[in-house]
Amino acid sequence: DQQVKQNSPSLSVQEGRISILNCDYTNSMFDYFLWYKKYPAEGPTFLISISSIKDKNEDGRFTVFLNKSAKHLSLHIVPSQPGDSAVYFCAAIQGGSEKLVFGKGTKLTVNP
């Protein structure tokens, strides 16, 4: 019962181009969404988040878009850099809960 789905296990982009990572969810009670980046043998690092009352949040090269009607969110990284190569996890949380529900992750490779 996968409530948060990242259907692309991997993505490869050229340095300087845009990276788009996608995430779908099934639980309409989720009201807060987060993206974490994870390097091998390290813990997840918080990247950016968005509340369900917004449809876009931007922080430097990172923008998260939320489409509530489609239960879909995406993370845009532009321009992509080789240091962005990592596994990106989408996570969601339901109001009143403290439980983060994670997707399985997408491995991003940015080629120089």
Added chain:
Amino acid sequence: NAGVMQNPRHLVRRRGQEARLRCSPMKGHSHVYWYRQLPEEGLKFMVYLQKENIIDESGMPKERFSAEFPKEGPSILRIQQVVRGDSAAYFCASSSGHQETQYFGPGTRLLVL
């Protein structure tokens, strides 16, 4: 400005032994969460604790697993009589309050032989 600390980083146990994983939250954080990541999977919530209280343990296996966050000292995740299926990365996170961003530690990689 230390982040979330976990130790040990790697732990090897034989079947039937006990594993104790420690987590020190970020300074000023009183909320601690434990997650488990199996190979090729996302992180799965296990338990949420505040000082001396277990708030939500809905993700904890019913047997052999326990967690505590005492008034003094780190939070401990304890696994008794480990089995091979317990091999995983165990991550601790902390936050400053309800609905605040959770920040993760580097994880403990448990290998059960």
